[in-house]
Amino acid sequence: MTRSGSSRISSPAPRGFGHVETWVFDLDNTLYPHEARVWPQVDERITLYIMEMFGLDGMSARSLQKYFYHRYGTTLRALMDEYDVDPADFLDFAHDIDHSAIQLNPLLGHAIAHLPGRKLILTNGSRKHAENVAMKLGIYEHFEDVFDIAAADFVPKPERRAYLSFLDRHKVDPARSALFEDIAKNLVVPHDLGMTTCLVVPTTPDPFREAGEQEAVHAPHVDHVTSDLARFLEHLPDRGRP
Known part of the structure; x- marks a missing residue:
């Protein structure tokens, strides 16, 4: 790989696995x-959690959820920092899914x-x-x-x-x-x-x-x-x- 510019700089070769422990x-x-449909269920549960917590409709809750995700890295981090949500309660709710x-x-x-x-x-x-x-x-x-x-x-x-x-x-x-x-x-x-x-x-x-x-x-x-x-x-x- 090279970078554009007056001089060509080679990128390092990809690291291998021979040294991995x-x-x-x-x-x-x-x-x-994704066909296992694990994450869609978790995502939907998080949306439902926000709907119930803030009294929002599904579309509004979804928008807020994505705002939290992009700003904080996870919705949970946002809810903990801004609303003192119990993380154990949130995680239990979000991961209560069908594994079939x-x-x-x-x-x-x-x-x-x-x-x-x-x-x-x-x-x-x-x-x-x-x-x-x-x-x-x-x-x-x-x-x-x-x-x-x-x-x-x-x-x-x-x-x-x-x-x-x-x-x-x-x-x-x-x-x-x-x-x-x-x-x-x-x-x-x-x-x-x-x-x-x-x-x-x-x-x-x-x-x-x-x-x-x-x-x-x-x-x-x-x-x-x-x-x-x-x-x-x-x-x-x-x-x-x-």
Whole structure:
């Protein structure tokens, strides 16, 4: 890759996986496809929470929800900071969803199981939500632990403090770890800290998510892009190059 200008500057080669000892995975829309209809349900529950809290109609609540999300990183952070909402109550409400559309993914389970080293989940959701989803996918047993929004003191990704708290809690060396995420902006800080980064994009557009959060972004902070996480893990590129 090059940058425009009077002189041509080569971008660094994408980081490989040969040095990786700790494998870190986001949860929502990363470890499962959007056809599982997990995130749309959570999103709808958050809208309902705002409707009931503020006495708003659905359209107004939705607008307020998106304003909170874009300003604070999560709706929960906004409600905590501005309205002293109990985070446990909010998370229990938001994650009270139907898991029946989540299918076992033995290919993903096999791929994760055979990764050399530790495996962790890093999510802006709750531990209970992560455990429920991972168990339905049949992959929960392969993970050492879940670092959720409560463990991050409710500071969400992509804030730098969230990643630093995670790295410190689990004694992870970022220079020897990899992160798999579905939102490109959430890879900026991890890459800056030294992690190998992989953006997971949907195979088909998800009508329930913003288009900008589904793009196959090609940028210096994104080392790899895949639309098939299980296959990607089975055939990791650049295994021998740090």
